[in-house]
Structures are given as structure tokens and as C-alpha cells.
Amino acid sequence: MGYTFVLVHGSWHDNQAWAPVIARLEQQGHKAHAPTLAGHARDASKSVSHADCVASLVDYIRRNDLKDFILVGHSFGGTVIQPAAEQLSDRIRRLVFWNAFVLNDGECLEDNAPPHYKALFDQIEQPDGGVMLPWPVWRDAFIGDADEALAKKAYDMLSPTPRRSHTDKVPLKTFSSLQIPKSYLNCTEDIALPPGPDFGWHPRMSNRLGLYRLVQMPGSHEAIFTNPALLADKLVEAGRD
Amino acid sequence: MGYTFVLVHGSWHDNQAWAPVIARLEQQGHKAHAPTLAGHARDASKSVSHADCVASLVDYIRRNDLKDFILVGHSFGGTVIQPAAEQLSDRIRRLVFWNAFVLNDGECLEDNAPPHYKALFDQIEQPDGGVMLPWPVWRDAFIGDADEALAKKAYDMLSPTPRRSHTDKVPLKTFSSLQIPKSYLNCTEDIALPPGPDFGWHPRMSNRLGLYRLVQMPGSHEAIFTNPALLADKLVEAGRD
Amino acid sequence: MGYTFVLVHGSWHDNQAWAPVIARLEQQGHKAHAPTLAGHARDASKSVSHADCVASLVDYIRRNDLKDFILVGHSFGGTVIQPAAEQLSDRIRRLVFWNAFVLNDGECLEDNAPPHYKALFDQIEQPDGGVMLPWPVWRDAFIGDADEALAKKAYDMLSPTPRRSHTDKVPLKTFSSLQIPKSYLNCTEDIALPPGPDFGWHPRMSNRLGLYRLVQMPGSHEAIFTNPALLADKLVEAGRD
Numbered sequence: 001m002g003y004t005f006v007l008v009h010g011s012w013h014d015n016q017a018w019a020p021v022i023a024r025l026e027q028q029g030h031k032a033h034a035p036t037l038a039g040h041a042r043d044a045s046k047s048v049s050h051a052d053c054v055a056s057l058v059d060y061i062r063r064n065d066l067k068d069f070i071l072v073g074h075s076f077g078g079t080v081i082q083p084a085a086e087q088l089s090d091r092i093r094r095l096v097f098w099n100a101f102v103l104n105d106g107e108c109l110e111d112n113a114p115p116h117y118k119a120l121f122d123q124i125e126q127p128d129g130g131v132m133l134p135w136p137v138w139r140d141a142f143i144g145d146a147d148e149a150l151a152k153k154a155y156d157m158l159s160p161t162p163r164r165s166h167t168d169k170v171p172l173k174t175f176s177s178l179q180i181p182k183s184y185l186n187c188t189e190d191i192a193l194p195p196g197p198d199f200g201w202h203p204r205m206s207n208r209l210g211l212y213r214l215v216q217m218p219g220s221h222e223a224i225f226t227n228p229a230l231l232a233d234k235l236v237e238a239g240r241d
Numbered sequence: 242m243g244y245t246f247v248l249v250h251g252s253w254h255d256n257q258a259w260a261p262v263i264a265r266l267e268q269q270g271h272k273a274h275a276p277t278l279a280g281h282a283r284d285a286s287k288s289v290s291h292a293d294c295v296a297s298l299v300d301y302i303r304r305n306d307l308k309d310f311i312l313v314g315h316s317f318g319g320t321v322i323q324p325a326a327e328q329l330s331d332r333i334r335r336l337v338f339w340n341a342f343v344l345n346d347g348e349c350l351e352d353n354a355p356p357h358y359k360a361l362f363d364q365i366e367q368p369d370g371g372v373m374l375p376w377p378v379w380r381d382a383f384i385g386d387a388d389e390a391l392a393k394k395a396y397d398m399l400s401p402t403p404r405r406s407h408t409d410k411v412p413l414k415t416f417s418s419l420q421i422p423k424s425y426l427n428c429t430e431d432i433a434l435p436p437g438p439d440f441g442w443h444p445r446m447s448n449r450l451g452l453y454r455l456v457q458m459p460g461s462h463e464a465i466f467t468n469p470a471l472l473a474d475k476l477v478e479a480g481r482d
Numbered sequence: 483m484g485y486t487f488v489l490v491h492g493s494w495h496d497n498q499a500w501a502p503v504i505a506r507l508e509q510q511g512h513k514a515h516a517p518t519l520a521g522h523a524r525d526a527s528k529s530v531s532h533a534d535c536v537a538s539l540v541d542y543i544r545r546n547d548l549k550d551f552i553l554v555g556h557s558f559g560g561t562v563i564q565p566a567a568e569q570l571s572d573r574i575r576r577l578v579f580w581n582a583f584v585l586n587d588g589e590c591l592e593d594n595a596p597p598h599y600k601a602l603f604d605q606i607e608q609p610d611g612g613v614m615l616p617w618p619v620w621r622d623a624f625i626g627d628a629d630e631a632l633a634k635k636a637y638d639m640l641s642p643t644p645r646r647s648h649t650d651k652v653p654l655k656t657f658s659s660l661q662i663p664k665s666y667l668n669c670t671e672d673i674a675l676p677p678g679p680d681f682g683w684h685p686r687m688s689n690r691l692g693l694y695r696l697v698q699m700p701g702s703h704e705a706i707f708t709n710p711a712l713l714a715d716k717l718v719e720a721g722r723d
Contacts, residue, residue, distance in 0.1 A: 136663075136693060137693060139695075140663065140664075140665070140693055140694060140695040141693060141694075141695075144665075144695035144696055144697065145697075145719070147722065148722065148723045181377075181381065182381075183381070183385075188698060189696050189697065189698055191694075191695075191696045194685065194689050195684070195685040195688075195689070195696075196679065196685045196686075196689060197437065197438060197679060200685070202436070203435065203436040203437045203441070204437075206436075207435055207436070207437060211377060211378060211381055211382060212381060212382075212432075213380075213381040213382075213385035213432075214385055214430050214432045214436075215385065215386075215430065216429060216430055216459070218698075237386070240388065240389065241389045422618075422622065423622075424622070424626075438678065438679060443677070444676065444677040444678045444682070445678075447677075448676050448677070448678060452618060452619060452622055452623060453622060453623075453673075454621075454622040454623075454626035455626055455671050455673045455677075456626065456627075456671065457670060457671055457700075478627070481629065481630065482630045
């Protein structure tokens with residue numbers, strides 16, 4: 001009956017953001033896991049590599065011996081579930097990319113982001129390797145569908161993200177030949193990446209999946225805060241057989 | 242009060258798929274006809290030309306002496322209502338293209354489809370000229386908004402489509418100068434063609450109509466199965482004066 | 483609690499079109515002003531410049547000593563709120579572009595419209611400098627979501643628009659460096675400009691704003707007539723802090 005989901009957060013986030021989504025999934029009869037990636041959360045060291053992020057996810061799945069699950073990646077999380085899928089292909093029922101990066105072999109996240117983000121992150125990177133997202137960018141480009149109170153409350157849950165997770169090149173030798181079914185969930189008001197053919201999420205990233213299922217819902221990049229119940233329902237629609 | 246609709250199905254379909262749409266249209270006070278095109282349906286010979294498909298529609302309309310109707314084409318059906326409109330322009334109140342191909346003079350359907358479809362169809366074409374759509378493509382790219390049970394039930398209603406209907410060049414000498422009003426109905430989750438400027442339905446196909454009305458609704462390429470009532474309502478919105 | 487809105491209409495419109503939107507805003511506790519721009523409305527002289535339109539807006543705001551307001555521009559109105567924002571930057575809380583033009587320094591509206599509009603307007607411009615929008619274009623490209631009765635009723639409220647407001651080049655020396663927050667409200671069925679990268683509203687115009695908030699709603703270019711209550715609610719979502 002129910003499915004098992006493994007939910008992988010994006011940059012500046014940790015596992016806590018998924019709590020209302022998990023509550024809804026469980027209410028509908030599903031199970032969900034939401035590990036925090038290496039280098040994420042407030043107290044984590046920011047000097048981690050992209051490979052460390054991937055290893056922390058793979059370790060979590062192996063340690064809990066999870067099988068036959070739907071693996072979901074949000075935003076930066078897409079770059080983590082791709083190499084994880086290469087290592088764990090026989091455990092994964094379907095991959096779901098939710099407004100997530102889909103890298104080509106040898107690319108990094110910032111290869112697929114607009115130049116103004118790179119310039120901004122160069123300016124604000126801290127000595128420990130962490131980068132915090134500025135409030136004005138968060139407010140309008142990330143969570144424009146929230147009222148100001150919710151935007152602030154959610155901003156308080158963020159923490160600096162390890163810059164190397166955006167700049168390390170990611171080897172993906174077998175991803176494009178994996179036989180795992182794939183879905184892309186697109187929030188139609190997501191402008192965390194500038195919409196359009198050059199830098200938009202969909203269809204630029206989704207079309208890289210080859211054969212895939214498309215699910216869409218209204219909402220910003222942060223529907224996890226502004227509409228977690230609908231997000232959970234759409235993850236089921238994207239993840240089901 | 243009510244309008245008369247002539248509903249032209251797409252590839253792999255026949256007239257049966259329209260039944261719930263027709264029920265809704267009639268409930269709202271409209272009339273609807275849904276002929277099966279030559280070479281379509283399970284028991285039909287697959288060795289028909291594109292011109293045979295067009296002739297079967299034109300004959301149906303003349304035989305039933307239909308006048309002042311809204312002519313709707315879905316997907317491949319767009320390539321059939323275009324030449325039919327050239328022959329029957331004085332009978333048609335409005336043309337509605339529902340996620341349909343809009344050909345330029347002398348093109349065929351496959352001229353407007355991505356190369357991977359041509360390669361696939363070359364591989365799977367049967368000796369009798371028929372081509373069946375593979376289940377994985379159907380499940381995720383055509384009917385991604387259905388649950389698995391509905392996806393299977395609808396797949397069982399499909400039959401091989403005559404390949405020549407996709408590859409015969411279609412002369413369209415007068416279509417662009419016809420004075421018939423035109424609408425395009427776009428399902429926003431339709432990825433039967435890969436979304437984007439190169440191969441997407443909208444606005445690539447719709448903009449070829451010149452002055453047109455745009456109606457959109459949520460749903461996949463097969464909203465005829467997943468949401469026939471809303472589809473009927475949107476066909477009225479697209480087709481009304 | 484409530485916000486103050488200044489609502490700037492588009493071409494062929496005057497302040498009357500905003501009445502149902504204002505009623506809804508006031509019902510929700512907001513205040514709203516809707517001046518008629520120079521050269522607009524039925525009895526106005528059509529021999530006005532773009533600068534006259536801007537001056538009429540700036541004068542209205544100064545005369546009423548409006549401060550701390552959300553300045554909204556629809557369609558052509560975008561080209562008016564841009565220079566007004568340069569002159570009144572300290573009075574404006576946020577700029578909202580609703581399916582509006584966003585000009586680069588020294589451009590005019592017709593620099594950003596498809597050639598077929600220029601050709602049409604050249605043909606139908608009257609000796610007094612006014613241009614009326616033809617009914618077929620209005621019916622399908624501007625207000626395709628209305629039934630015919632509403633489309634006609636709304637058409638009767640239009641009046642010729644001064645051509646120079648579309649062809650005068652607009653100096654915008656400081657707009658791109660203004661620190662005023664910005665939003666773009668996009669109606670998803672708006673095809674008054676042909677959708678797509680060459681001429682579409684969004685993201686072609688919206689991306690010119692740099693950092694901005696995106697709000698979307700269903701509807702045509704003329705949701706002011708077809709769904710004024712939702713339009714008002716979305717203007718609040720776009721305009722709030």
C-alpha cells in the first residue's frame with residue numbers, strides 16, 4: 001500500500017524543514033526518512049566536500065538498510081541523489097527531482113547557476129567555507145509566496161551552506177544509463193533560478209532526465225514551508241508507480 | 242444555445258476515448274460527433290495514407306451533412322483537421338487544436354517530433370505498417386497524471402497507429418489564409434512532446450495559428466482519460482464564440 | 483494594516499476599469515487610487531507624448547501627496563511607472579508590474595512588441611494620433627477567457643490610445659539602480675503578446691527587473707474584467723512586504 005520516501009534537502013536547509021511534509025505522508029499511509037547531509041545544519045563544520053554530502057546520504061541508507069524506496073532530491077539535493085543513485089541503484093524504486101539540479105557528468109552546481117550567484121557567493125563566503133543566503137534574495141526569489149512573517153520564521157531555520165557542495169565537480173559516469181524511473185516536480189512560481197531557457201529549472205533540468213514524468217504545483221522554491229501538505233501529495237503523485 | 246462539436250482523436254486512439262467527454266458536452270446542452278479515422282481502431286488495416294485519414298473525416302462530415310460546427314483536433318488530429326478545414330471551410334465555426342500538431346505546408350508530423358521518436362518508431366514498426374506506443378513512454382510521458390490502474394486501463398484501449406499518418410507530407414496551400422477563428426487548448430503537464438522551444442506543444446505549435454485564443458488546463462496529454470469533464474468544459478471555453 | 487495602491491492602467495483603458503478591483507481592495511482594508519493618464523479616456527486629445535502620460539501620473543501623486551504606496555502598472559502602464567519611479571523613488575514602497583512592459587533605457591513600447599502590431603497600428607492610426615484595438619484581436623488575444631457578452635461589454639469601455647505613447651523613446655537613466663523592491667504578476671493565459679522567448683511577457687520582461695518576486699494567476703491580459711477579485715488578491719500578494 002504505502003511507499004517509503006527518502007527526502008534529501010537543499011542548500012541552507014537540514015532535515016527539520018521536512019517535518020510537516022513527513023507528517024502528511026505518514027497520515028496518508030507512507031513512510032519517510034529525511035537525513036541531514038554532511039556540512040548542513042547550524043552546528044556542522046562547513047569544510048566538507050560534495051563527496052562528503054553524498055557519502056552521508058549513502059551511509060544513512062545503508063545503515064538503516066532502506067530498500068525499495070522513492071528517493072527525492074530538492075534543489076542542490078538533486079546533485080546528491082544522482083551519485084547516490086549510481087551507488088544504490090538496486091534499492092531505488094523511483095527518483096524524484098523537485099525543482100532540483102540535474103548535473104551532466106563532471107559538472108558542479110555553479111556550472112548551472114547564473115553568474116550573479118557565483119559573484120554574490122564569492123563576495124559573502126566566510127573563512128570557514130560557509131555561505132549564507134541574503135534575506136532579500138530569500139524573500140523575493142526563494143519564498144515569494146509566503147507572507148512576511150512566514151518568510152522570516154523560515155529564514156530563521158536556515159544555516160550557512162558549505163560552498164564546496166556547489167563548486168566540486170561531480171563524476172556521473174553511469175547516471176544517464178540507469179534504468180530507474182524518474183519524475184520531475186516543478187513549482188510553477190519557483191524563480192530561485194531565473195526562469196527561461198538559459199537558467200530555469202523546467203524544462204532545462206527536467207529534459208536532462210530523458211524519459212520522465214512531470215508533476216507541477218503552484219508555489220515558490222520553498223513550498224516546503226508555504227504548502228507542505230500539497231507538496232507531500234504531489235511527491236506521492238510524482239513517486240508512485 | 243448549444244454548439245455542435247466534431248472531435249478528432251489522436252494516434253493510437255479511436256472514437257471510444259471521447260465517450261465521457263461527449264457525455265459531459267451533452268449534459269451541458271451541446272452535440273458532439275467523434276468519427277474514427279481510417280487506419281485507426283484495433284481491427285483496421287494499418288496500410289493507410291494520411292490522405293485516407295483526412296478523407297474519412299471529410300466523408301463523415303459530408304455524409305452527416307454537419308454544418309456550423311466546432312472542429313477539434315487532438316495531437317495527430319491537428320494534422321487532419323487542417324486539410325479538412327481547407328475542404329470544408331464554410332461549414333466550420335471555429336477550429337480548436339488541443340495539444341495538437343499545426344503543420345506548415347508540405348510538412349509531416351515527424352518533421353515536428355524529436356529525433357528519438359523517429360528512431361523508436363523505425364525500430365518498432367510492424368510489417369503491416371502499424372506502430373504501437375511502448376508502455377513506459379505511455380506511462381510517464383503521455384499519462385503521468387493517472388494512477389497506475391487508470392494508466393493500464395487506458396493503455397488497453399489503444400491500438401497500433403498507421404505509420405504513414407506520421408510520415409506522409411501534407412499539402413496545406415490555403416490553411417494559413419482561412420478566415421476561420423482558431424483556439425489552442427494546452428494541458429500544462431503535457432510532455433508527450435519534450436517541453437521547450439525546440440519540440441514543445443505550446444507556444445511552438447500555437448503561435449503558428451497567427452491570431453488565436455489560448456485556453457489552458459492542468460493535465461497530461463491524456464486528460465481525455467484523467468479529467469474528461471474538465472476537458473469538455475475547456476473545449477467549450479475554447480470553442481465558443 | 484492596510485496598504486495604499488496606485489493603479490496605472492494600460493492602453494485603450496482608463497481609470498474606470500479598476501473599479502471592481504478597488505472595491506475588493508477596500509473590502510480587504512486597503513486604499514487604492516487609479517488616475518487616468520493623459521491622452522486616455524474617450525474625450526481626451528490623442529496628441530499627447532509619452533512624457534505627458536508620465537507627467538499626469540506624477541502630478542496626480544504629488545497633488546494628492548501620496549506616500550509609502552505600492553505602484554502598479556499594467557501592460558503599457560509599466561512604461562509609465564518606470565520613469566515615475568525615477569522621479570518619486572522615496573515615496574514608493576514596492577513596484578508591481580502586471581503583464582507590463584519593462585523598458586530598457588531609451589526604448590519605446592513598440593521596440594518590444596512583435597512587428598505585426600506595428601504594421602497593424604500603422605494601418606489604422608487616425609489623423610488625430612489615436613489607434614483603436616480591432617475587435618478580433620481583443621476577443622481572442624486580449625480577453626479570450628471571457629464569454630462573448632463580457633468581451634463586448636468590456637470592449638465598449640475602451641477608447642483609442644495615443645500612438646505616441648507607444649513610439650516615443652523613454653529615457654530611463656536610473657531605473658535599474660533604484661533600490662525599490664519589485665514584483666511581477668503574470669496571468670498565465672495572457673497572449674496579448676505572443677508567448678515565447680522573442681515577445682512573451684514572462685520571463686522576457688520580468689527578468690529585466692533583476693531581483694523580483696513572481697506571482698501568477700490564471701487569466702488573460704484582461705483579468706481586470708474577467709476576474710477582478712482574484713486580481714486584487716494577487717496584487718496584494720505581489721505588493722505586500
